[in-house]
Amino acid sequence: MNATLTLSQVSRSVALPDGTTLRILTGVDLQVAAGEHVAVVGRSGSGKSTLLNIIGLLDAPTSGHYLLDGRPVDGMSARRTARLRGETFGFVFQQFNLLPGRTATENVASPLLYASGREFLRRRRTAREMLERVGLGGRLDTMPEKLSGGEQQRVALARSLVRRPRVLLADEPTGALDVDTGSAVMDVLEELVRREGTTLVTITHDLSVAARADRQFRLDHGVLSEITGDAVAAATAHRETL
């Protein structure tokens, strides 16, 4: 497999104030191919966000190895890490995290402030094009607080993809939306990543969202294991009958 992301025996622990150590991730092995869509499900506190942060270079493992496109990322300077993060990853957050006081266009253009050359200079135009692609061409100059939840998440989607990242990391992308709106947002998200060939890693509580991925993983007390297709189908069906 031509792996974009390779995690080998990745562990993450933190020292607590009482002197004990809390293990958040334990021996995580994960390979994600270019253009693949994987989903990670798990209870709150199971380490999902920590895993996503490590993948997105926002956090570093305590032990283990992480290869990005076959190259190790540990040992890089903070500056190089930040640049690599900006060039490689796009983030979608559960709470959207749109920048207040900026229009939809300014929000989508903001990652391009850290791009170089043509990307920086054409940032507003690129941002407008991205917003049109997510169906918000009529809301270019609208402030986030004037947008509905679904619209805000679509702005966040446009922002996460505006630098054409190779990997999109979505942390509970539908967590703050109702079922129908969440489904619509996922449709847009999947359409965009499919068209761009972007690798997508989704963290979710929602099994129906997880079922849309090519592969599903469960994170339980910091241990990652792959879920078989039958189990996902059963879980999804059970949820739909409720």
Added chain:
Amino acid sequence: MGRWLLGPVAAVTEAWGEVRVHRTRVVLSLVGVFLAVFAMTTITAAGNMGRQLMVESTERTSGRSATLQVSAYPNGAPTLQGTERASQVLREAAERHEVAWWGFVSQGSGQVTVRFPTGAQVVPFSYVDPSYGTMHRAVTDQGRFLTAADDQAFSPRLVVNRAFADLLGGFDERTPTTVVLGGDRPVTATVVGVMEVPYSDGTTPGAYALNSAAQSWGLVDTAMSGPPALELWVPDADAEAFTAALQSEVQAALPGYSVSAYRSDAGEELRVVDLVLAYGVRGVGVFALVLGGIGVLNVGLVTVRQRIREIGVRRSFGATGGRVFFAVLLESVAATFVAGVLAVALSVALLSYAPELLASLLPAGAPLQDVPPFPVSAAVEGLVAATAVGALAGVVPATVAVRAKVIDAIRY
């Protein structure tokens, strides 16, 4: 655009965007800095104007900087020959040193009977040379001061104070105002101007006349009054050397006289004013700036904590620690710089368009002859200080922003 240029451009663009979005907070936090720079610049300008007022006021009494006075008093009773000899020695001293501006002056020493319409009254007269007007920056309320042309006039010319003019029933430049002087040998004098007379309280009459007129028309008893004092207007730098030379030369030429050469203008007093301006006014300005800076720092710290999630989101976009630090710092610096520019602009506007307002706040006196220029140095100092305060006040919030844990920031 090269990468080396793009980075700073992008950082400035980002910082400006932050200032724009947070303009209300920025404006509120900068009120202190704005007022401090405005106060620094305006008070310095007002101080300069006050200094100039004081300079001009003291120059009217004591002469311009540097005015030297040389007096020679006989140790015994004055005689006509002695007085003439002493005057000759003083004149030769001034001519020997090729001083451009000099003259004899007897401030308030003459006692002249003046026949006012209400009755005769003895009035103190000051006798001066025509150079006095320039050397003492004489400004008349009405009419003009005495000139060299008055030497040739067919009657004594007088410049009188307001009390004198009032006793004559007022002064009108368009019609000659005359008054009879003297007792046994009366002479009709012409009043050519009205101005304040030094050594007069303003309620009793006083007057100026030329030394030549006093001699020609017998207004002064030369034998009894002794020689007048010699005044010389010399460059500041040469004042000390001139004083020493005149003291020794005149004393050597006039045995039996007590010679006193000294600097009579307000140089020393002005140095005190300059010190007050330099340290007092600017000290207050710097103190105000520090207070303004603490305000900026305080608001900056609070705001950074409120914006921690936003900073985390920017880090997820690929913002480096340096870029976050620079953006927060630049926001503070740019904002304080703009506040400084606005403060200086307001100060310039105030001083340019309303100097009368400022002058009215200062002690009353004759109008300024030489309005001091706008204190560019104070404006530059204010701008630099404001920017420095912005930088210092921005460092702490910028450091907090960089140290914020991205993960916590995003989940905040």
